[in-house]
Amino acid sequence: MIVDLLLMPAVIVILGAFVLPLIPEKLRSPAFLLFPLAALGVLWQLPDGYSLTVPFGSYELTPVFVDSLSRIFGTIFAMIAVIGGIYAFHLKDLGQQTSALVYGGGALGVTFAGDWFSLFIFWELMAVSSTYLIWARRTQETNEAGLRYLLVHIFGGGLLFSGILWHISQTGSITVESLPDAYTFSSVLILLGVAINSAIPPLHAWLADAYPKATVTGAVFMSAFTTKSAVYVLVRVFPGWDILIWFGVAMALYGVVYAVLANDIRQILAYHIISQVGYMVAGVGIGTEMALNGTTAHAFSHILYKSLLFMGAGAVLYSTGKSKLTELGGFASKMKAVVFLYMIGAFSISGFPLFNGFISKSMVVSSAGEAHLEVVMLLLILASVGTFLHTGLKLPYFTWFGESKSDITVGPIPFNMLVAMGIGAFFCTLFGVYPALLYQYLPYPVEYKPYTIYHLVEMIQILVFTYIGFWILRKKLEGDPKIALDTDWFYRKPAPTVRKLFVNVPNAVYGWFEDTVLGIARFLSEQFKNPMTWLNPFTSKENRAAGYSPAMEVVMSFVLLGFLIFAAVYFL
């Protein structure tokens, strides 16, 4: 039993966080990679339908449940933990390494959790551990952003947990399974909790707020785990919920609009996470086998190319210390390898043929077509134009090409960063060229064929004319040295007022009472110190009752008090 629990994929990775501090600093980076690799090995050893149950009070917990859906999500989480570990190989920061391991373990735990309690525990572990990846930069700005991130996720966790408790009290079942498409209090609370983590507008602002402020290496992990583990829960629990179709489409477009306005390169990528997760959420809402396959495949592809893009943007920040479009430009020749590998990620996310976005995004879009949701399909295609426009054209053009906008010193980049990007780029291409490799592991049998002439024609026309549109209007897309307001306004702007109302005012009131009570006590003790002065005004006021030590005075006071009480009891 204990052995089974220790061999849970999630536990293996989290154990790494406890082992890492015990080994010498030089060995920590290679050791970091062992734990997700071991988890990967274990999760492929476990057969479909395997479940581990643990008695817990009157419930049977199922911390591990394996089927094709949880296996494919678990695989990509473990893979990206390894790739992110290679990207962070040069790092000598134990705090970041251990929190990344706990974070990855949390994502694996959510994925394999068969019951709501285990899911919730790992869910919260993810929130807490990922916060450190923002705090690790140790600036005033990131400290505040990290705190906001944590508060939002604790709030989301609270919603989820209330939903879970309500659900269990109604149904008596703690199994994580699909809920019927009906708006009961419990299911809406669970949905809201999960929606915060999957960054569904208007609950998404934490993502675009926090990810650009995370550490160079931390952002790679963050881009992979939180939103996609939430997408997994959506696929598992809310398939076919109609409302998600429209929220998904809104997300896809929302991210695109804000990516036009964002100036920080990692914020552009962050808004494109929201846009891309929109496809997945819409896929869950459509809920057909093909759509759920598409969602799963797209989550898999997305984690690969989005982490690759974050690695590229991170490399820019690492070597130049700058991350704003208005400060970058004109140094492509000084980091050719990064530009090349970044562009593979950009081609993938834009759905170029031969890259993995082509085989997964189109699956979601086509599933909308097959379900006769034609408006949805056209809007998703429109969003994919935006994806190419920003991630594939605007960001690389203004970051590396175009005119240089400030003095840029390009420092060297650790070789391991390039290796990690290379591995990411390899997988993006591999699954694009050979989609069957991914399709065979999807939860439902796949009949979809991405490489059809119709589909190629569609993508060529869209991409070519997006490119032409970009070229004509590229002046419009130059970075603006401004910030774009988002729904975090609602909790950032009123924060000083809220602090005044709920912290400073009660503080002042309690303070006044405290001062008054202490003042009365001081006055009384002064008066009763030596009651002889009342009878004989000539007694020296300075006369301390006696030269006793404070301890003695306390003892005597107790004796007197005891005497008074006994006297009162006796006479009454």
Place this chain on the structure above:
Amino acid sequence: MKTWHWIALGILTVISLVLEFVFLADYDSHWWNAIPGFYIYWGFLSCVVIIYVSKWLGKLFIFRSEEYYDR
């Protein structure tokens, strides 16, 4: 963009149109399949709409100075 870039894009478009007219037999699944070269218009239009609408929204109420939250 250099001249040969434009030529390359032109050739790609022509290839896509040829493929569309020679092989595409699927005119029924969506209403827009009956429009020749539909994705040309849709791609270009989307691009223009995204840029203009976003910038307009930005100017309308979204853009603030970078010190907005520090004040």
